Amino acid sequence: MKRLSKYRRHPLAAALVIGLGLLLVGSIYAFATPAAPAEASNARNQAVQEGRQMFLKGCSSCHGLNAEGTKIAPSLIGVGAASVDFQVGTGRMPMADASVQAMAKTPQYSPTETMALAEYIASLAPGPAIPSQESLNYSRDGNLAQGGALFRTNCAMCHNFAGQGGALSQGKYAASLMGVPPQKIYEAMITGPQSMPVFGDRSLTPLQKLSIIKWLKNAENEKAQGGIALGKVGPVTEGLLVWTLGLGLLIGAAVWLGAKSK
Amino acid sequence: MSDTQATKSGIDNGAFDFLDERTGIAKALKNNLRKIFPDHWSFMLGEIALYSFIILLLSGTFLTFFFVPSQEEVIYHGSYAPLAGLQMSQAYASTIDMSFDVRGGLLMRQIHHWAALIFLAAMIVHLLRVFFTGAYRKPREFNWLLGIGLLTLGILEGFAGYSLPDDLLSGTGLRIAEAIVQAIPLVGTYLAFFLFGGPFPGHIFISRLYTIHVLLIPAIILALITVHLMLVWFQKHTQYPGPGRTEKNVVGYPLMPVYMAKAGGFFFIVFGITAFLGALFSINPIWLYGPYNPSQISAGSQPDFYMGWLDGLVRMAPNLETHAFGHTISWNILIPALIVPGIFFTGLALFPFLESWVNGDKNEHHLLERPRNAPTRTALGVGGLTFMIVALINGGNDIIATHFGLSINQIMWFSRIGIFLLPVISFLITKRICLGLAHKDRDTVLHGRESGRLVMLPNGEYIEVHEQISADEKWTLTQHKQYDVIAGQTNVDSNGLQRATGIKGRTRRALSKWMYGEQVAKPTTADLEIESGEH
Structure with missing residues (x-):
């Protein structure tokens, strides 16, 4: 010990001790953690590799070779698999043009390819995962009326009272929520695509999110109560109808009554 | 006997x-x-308004049987599942119950709301007809004022009805109404407090508004309509110019049996069309809007169209505020929501008096003017209408943006510039069209109408043969009165009287030149003689 202790003031001693400590902790950790099944790990690695290849071909020109982002596109490190599934799965990415905002269109990647891309992005840093179908059983879980109230408090100011979508500034818009699969709605809430804010689990619990989806799905399938719905956008279309069809019929009748019988 | x-x-x-x-x-x-009324479809526009008001009274009475005008909070337990268990005011809950749990309730609500839109729209087209034909001239200035009063009350009444169900949209509208009241300098805050009985939304406003909506304003409207119609009866209806029609007679059909049948039948047609709209088209789906909650708002929150122009003006106003002596003056609300509408409606009300002051015509007029024969007035009317339409378009800017793939900012800038520019452009275009049509009338009187028959003369020249029009038609095209511009050169007028030289006189002369300086002189007898000599 004496031989060792004479080096304890050596400039490299601290570094050596820390290095040894790290090695020890690392080794214990490596042995203590149960090793992932080799096969699954391999499959995932393969998906990540495939995803990376697709990313390099299709996405890196804007998002950078390592998804670190560029002047024209944000970094994707930490956005999570849910974000990829939403953006690519709804066809928003890759963008048709970079003018105002990415619009939903026919997806450019197959579901398998989308999963591979998601795996790759998720492998870069932790982020929101894709919600499982089991967790999205909105017909079983959630409260319809509460969902409506939550929707009006959190969503209606952009997406309109009936989820028909609405205008934002400079040509941007909040998309219509009609016909959007529950999984995509959920992913949008947890990832906050484009102008949308993120609704984390602390602002809306998973059950509350499910209630909103329940209400939206009900609104989508609800029979039109008062007749033809006129787009569910409020008084503008009602005014348009009264000035065209309404007054058209009435003035037509007046002209008919005022016409001289010959 | x-x-x-x-x-x-x-x-x-x-x-x-x-x-x-x-x-x-x-x-x-x-x-x-046996009283005679002249026959023309445009004389029935006011009738549409009258009948839709009757429909409003009838359907509204039905609604009062079920509506509870109270802001007391209740828990909803009715049959509409998406609202089950939510806290809401009794006003909202009873409107939902009326819609889903009262037989025919929703149909009645929709008929009531469509009738309200028809009432306002019919009043507006009636006003336009009266304006563009000069029907407001002496002796009908009072009836013009009554009409403006009815339109204003109709707008208020409609807004009150829109606000009663206490849904998200009506509460949003009231919030804006409160902001407009607050924008009145000095007293605004107090007024808003008195109105709502404390801070917004308070607990008493719906019940106050209910009394105003079902009692006060309808009673005043009914009284004004009565006077309006009595004046029409007493002053007799105006008629379009034509052979045999003078300022002293009325050419048409007797009330009994022709107008009894026509008017009675027309009432049922209007009721039928309103019921058709009510049965087929959803209006104000308050169950989708949800109960009012000050923390909520929907994208695309709009008032009904008769308030839409006001909303549009507020939306386009730049963000201007002044802070002075501890007070905030919100010019961004004050100007678009109070000053501009105030000027517009005052100008509309005073127009008959202004016009007769400028042209000095104090005679009674029972023959209507054709719009082309008063080009400046017609152009002014179209300019005013354009102003309102631009404002209305901006009121729906968010809906237009989403449905036509436009930017809301582009529409706003279009409106901001267009609200000044487009009325001027439409004024100029309308005036040109009127003058062009007046030229055509003059040509038709002097040379006859084009027959479409081409004839080759012996010298090879082609001419189109014109057919002379009948004396009746000539009379119709030349009967109108034309006003002279007050000459501004000398200080003495044609009667040797001293001219007013003050600002009043100068203004009058300038306006006279503006209104009557450019018009197509109607053919004189001398013109006709020269022409007939030529042919």
Whole structure:
């Protein structure tokens, strides 16, 4: 010990001790953690590799070779698999043009390819995962009326009272929520695509999110109560109808009554 | 006397005699049933408004049987599942119950709301007809003012009805109304407090508004309509110019049986069309809007169209505020929501008086003017209408943006510039069109109308043969009065009287030149003689 202790003031001693400590902790950790099944790990690695290849071909020109982002596109490190599934799965990415905002269109990647891309992005840093179908059983879980109230408090100011979508500034818009699969709605809430804010689990619990989806799905399938719905956008279309069809019929009748019988 | 008549005609008049001996109704009917009304479809626009008001009274009475005007909070337990268990005001809950749990309730609500839109729209087109034909001229200036009053009350009444169900949209509208009241300098805050009984939304406003909506304003509207119609009766209806029609007669059909049948039938047509809209088209789906909650708002929150122009003006106003002596003056609300509408409606109300002051015409007018024969007025009307339409378009800017793939900012800038520019452009274009049509009229009178028949003369020249129009048609095209510009050169007018040289006189001369400086002189007898000599 004496031989060792004479080096304890050596400039490299601290570094050596820390290095040894790290090695020890690392080794214990490596042995203590149960090793992932080799096969699954391999499959995932393969998906990540495939995803990376697709990313390099299709996405890196804007998002950078390592998804670190560029002047024209944000970094994707930490956005999570849910974000990829939403953006690519709804066809928003890759963008048709970079003018105002990415619009939903026919997806450019197959579901398998989308999963591979998601795996790759998720492998870069932790982020929101894709919600499982089991967790999205909105017909079983959630409260319809509460969902409506939550929707009006959190969503209606952009997406309109009936989820028909609405205008934002400079040509941007909040998309219509009609016909959007529950999984995509959920992913949008947890990832906050484009102008949308993120609704984390602390602002809306998973059950509350499910209630909103329940209400939206009900609104989508609800029979039109008062007749033809006129787009569910409020008084503008009602005014348009009264000035065209309404007054058209009435003035037509007046002209008919005022016409001289010959 | 009645007995002898009864035996003479061989009809038993028992019931009628009974009535007549007690009320003297026979004389009243004899005098009034034969009253003549001129026939034209545009004279029935006001009728549409009248009938839709009757429909509003009838359907509204039905609604009062079920509506509870209270802001007391209740928990909803009705049959509409997406609202089950939510806290809401009784006003909202009772409107939902009325819609889903009262037989015919939703249909009645929709008929009531469509009738309200028709009421306002019909009043507006009626006003336009009266304006563009100069029907407001002496002796009908009071009726013009009554009409403006009715339109204003109609807007208020509609807004009150829109606000009653206490849904998300109506609460949003009230919030804006409160902001407009607050924008009145100095007293605004107090007024808003008095109105809502404390800070917004308070607990008493719906019940106050209910009394205003079902009692106060309808009573005033009914009274004004009565006076409006009595004046039409007393002053007799105006008529379009034509052969045999003068300032002293009315050419048309008697009330009984022609107008009784037409007007009675038209009432049912209007009711039928309103019921058709109510049965087929959803209006104000308050169950989708949800109960009012000050923390909520929907994208695309709009008022009904008769307030839409006001919303549009507020939306386009730049963000201007002044802070002085501890007060905030919100010019961004004050100017678009109070000052501009104030100027517009005051100008509309005063127009008949202004026009007769400028042209000095104090005669009675029972013959209408054709819009082309008053080009500046017609152009002014179209300019004013354009102003309103631009404002209305901006009121729906968010809906237009989403449905036509436009930017809301582009629409706003279009409106900001267009609200100044487009009325001027439409004024100029309309005036040109009017003058062009007046030129055409002059040509038709002097040379006849184009027959479409081309004839080759012996020298090879082609001419189109014109057919002379009848004397009746000539009269119709030349009967109108044309006003002279007040000459501004000398200080003495044609009667040797001293001219007003003050600002009033100068203004009048300038306006006179602006209104009558450019018009197509109608052909004189001399012109006609020269022309007939040529042919």
